[in-house]
Amino acid sequence: MGVLRGAEWARAVGIALAVLNVIIQFLFLPYSPIWSIILIGIGVFVIWALAVYQPGPRTP
Numbered sequence: 001m002g003v004l005r006g007a008e009w010a011r012a013v014g015i016a017l018a019v020l021n022v023i024i025q026f027l028f029l030p031y032s033p034i035w036s037i038i039l040i041g042i043g044v045f046v047i048w049a050l051a052v053y054q055p056g057p058r059t060p
Contacts, residue, residue, distance in 0.1 A: 006055030018046045 002010025022043040029036045 003050065003053070011050050011053065014050045015047055018043045018050070022047075 003014055022040050025036045025039045025043065
């Protein structure tokens, strides 16, 4: 909800959680490689999307 409202703290928390998820998926890579690679890709996409997101001006 915070990301949709343009809160900077929400973007930072989202990026931090996505980075944590990518690190955890690297630990699971030997046990389920296909699923881990898919989730790493999704995590990288989420990090990219949150990093480049620029909210527009608010209209009342």
